[in-house]
Amino acid sequence: MKRSTAVSMGSGGSDGSVGRSRAADQNLAIIQIRNCLLVSIQTELHDRLALDLQESLMERVRIADAIGVILDVSAVEVIDSYITRILNDIGKSVRFMGAECYIVGIRPAVAMTLIEMGVELDSVHTALNLDLALERLELLQ
Amino acid sequence: MPKKENGPAGIVEFTQSRLEDLVQALAYAAIDDFEACLALMKGTLVGDSFATLEGGFTDFLTQLVGAKSDLNDALVQAEEANRNLEAKLETIERQQAAIRELSTPIIEVWTGVLCLPVVGIVDSQRSAEMTETLLEMIVAKQARTAIVDITGIDAMDTKTADHFIKMAKAVRLLGADCILSGINPGIAQTLTHIGVDLTGIRTLRNLRDALQAYLREHHAEHLRPADRRV
Numbered sequence: 001m002k003r004s005t006a007v008s009m010g011s012g013g014s015d016g017s018v019g020r021s022r023a024a025d026q027n028l029a030i031i032q033i034r035n036c037l038l039v040s041i042q043t044e045l046h047d048r049l050a051l052d053l054q055e056s057l058m059e060r061v062r063i064a065d066a067i068g069v070i071l072d073v074s075a076v077e078v079i080d081s082y083i084t085r086i087l088n089d090i091g092k093s094v095r096f097m098g099a100e101c102y103i104v105g106i107r108p109a110v111a112m113t114l115i116e117m118g119v120e121l122d123s124v125h126t127a128l129n130l131d132l133a134l135e136r137l138e139l140l141q
Numbered sequence: 142m143p144k145k146e147n148g149p150a151g152i153v154e155f156t157q158s159r160l161e162d163l164v165q166a167l168a169y170a171a172i173d174d175f176e177a178c179l180a181l182m183k184g185t186l187v188g189d190s191f192a193t194l195e196g197g198f199t200d201f202l203t204q205l206v207g208a209k210s211d212l213n214d215a216l217v218q219a220e221e222a223n224r225n226l227e228a229k230l231e232t233i234e235r236q237q238a239a240i241r242e243l244s245t246p247i248i249e250v251w252t253g254v255l256c257l258p259v260v261g262i263v264d265s266q267r268s269a270e271m272t273e274t275l276l277e278m279i280v281a282k283q284a285r286t287a288i289v290d291i292t293g294i295d296a297m298d299t300k301t302a303d304h305f306i307k308m309a310k311a312v313r314l315l316g317a318d319c320i321l322s323g324i325n326p327g328i329a330q331t332l333t334h335i336g337v338d339l340t341g342i343r344t345l346r347n348l349r350d351a352l353q354a355y356l357r358e359h360h361a362e363h364l365r366p367a368d369r370r371v
Contacts, residue, residue: 106315107280108277108280111276111314112276112311115307116307120310126315128284128315128316
C-alpha cells in the first residue's frame with residue numbers, strides 16, 4: 001500500500017495521514033472531526049481512487065478509533081455500479097470495525113440513475129448533509 | 142387603330158382585330174384575369190382556320206380556369222386543415238405543460254416535511270418527473286421527510302406500485318425518509334393480492350397521521366441526547 005504522511009488536517013493531534021491514489025496527484029483528504037472521519041470527495045470518483053480510499057480509510061478508522069465515517073459525495077456527478085459496490089464494501093467493513101458509514105449529499109440525478117439501474121446502497125446510511133450525519137452519529141455515542 | 146398599307150384592307154383589318162383580341166386575351170390570361178379573357182374570346186367562332194386556333198385557345202383557357210380554381214380550392218382547404226392542426230397541437234402542448242405542472246405540486250407542510258399529493262394515472266414518465274422534482278425539492282429545502290399522499294389514486298397495479306417503491310428508494314438514497322399515506326381499502330387489497338412488497342416503505346393512514354408521526358419522532362430525536370446526559 002502506497003501511503004504518504006502529508007499535511008495534518010485532523011484535529012486532536014492525530015497523525016493526519018492522507019491516502020494517496022496512484023493516479024497522478026489525486027488524493028482524498030481524510031479529515032478527523034472529533035471521533036468521526038470525513039472524506040469530502042471533490043473530484044470524479046474513479047475505480048482506482050475509490051479502492052485506495054477504501055484501503056486508507058480502514059487504516060484510519062483503526063488508528064483514530066472512529067465511531068463514524070462520513071463520505072461527502074455532493075460534488076460527484078457519476079456513481080456507477082462498481083463504485084456503488086465499493087461504497088457498500090466500505091460500509092460493511094466499517095461496520096465490522098464497530099463504526100457506521102454515512103454517505104451524504106447524493107445528487108438527485110445520481111439517486112435516480114442508481115434506482116433506475118437497480119443497484120442498492122444498502123450497507124451504508126445516507127443523510128441529506130454533513131450536519132445531519134454528524135447529528136445522527138452523535139446520537140449513537 | 143392604325144391601318145396596314147399592304148393587302149386588302151378589310152381582311153387585314155378583320156384579321157388584325159381578331160389577332161389583337163387574341164393578344165389582349167393572352168395579356169389578360171398572363172395577369173390571371175380569366176373572366177375578362179374569356180369574355181373577349183366569346184362569340185369569335187367563325188368557320189376558318191384562325192377560328193380553330195381561337196377555339197382551341199378558348200378550350201385551353203376554360204380548362205386552365207377550371208384547374209386553377211380547383212387548385213385554389215384545394216389550397217384553401219389544405220391551409221384551413223393546417224391551421225386547425227396547428228391550433229390543436231398548440232392546445233395539446235399547452236395542456237401537457239399544464240398537466241406536468243399540476244402533476245407535481247410539492248408543499249412544504251412543516252419545516253423539513255414535504256408533501257406530494259398524487260392524483261390520477263401514474264405512468265413511468267410522470268413518475269420519473271415526480272421523482273425528479275421531489276428529489277430536487279428535498280435537496281433545496283433540506284427536508285428530512287417526504288410524504289407521498291395517494292388519497293387521489295383509485296386503483297394501483299404492479300407497475301404503479303413499482304414506481305412508488307422506486308421513488309421511496311431514491312428519496313432514501315438522499316438521506317430523507319419517505320412515507321406513503323392515504324392508501325384506500327381497494328388498493329390495500331389489490332396490493333396484498335398481487336403480492337407487492339412494500340417493506341421498507343412506511344405506510345400511514347392519512348396525511349395527518351404521517352405529519353403527526355414525523356413530529357413525534359423528531360421530537361424524540363431531539364430529546365434523546367439530553368435524556369442520555371441525565
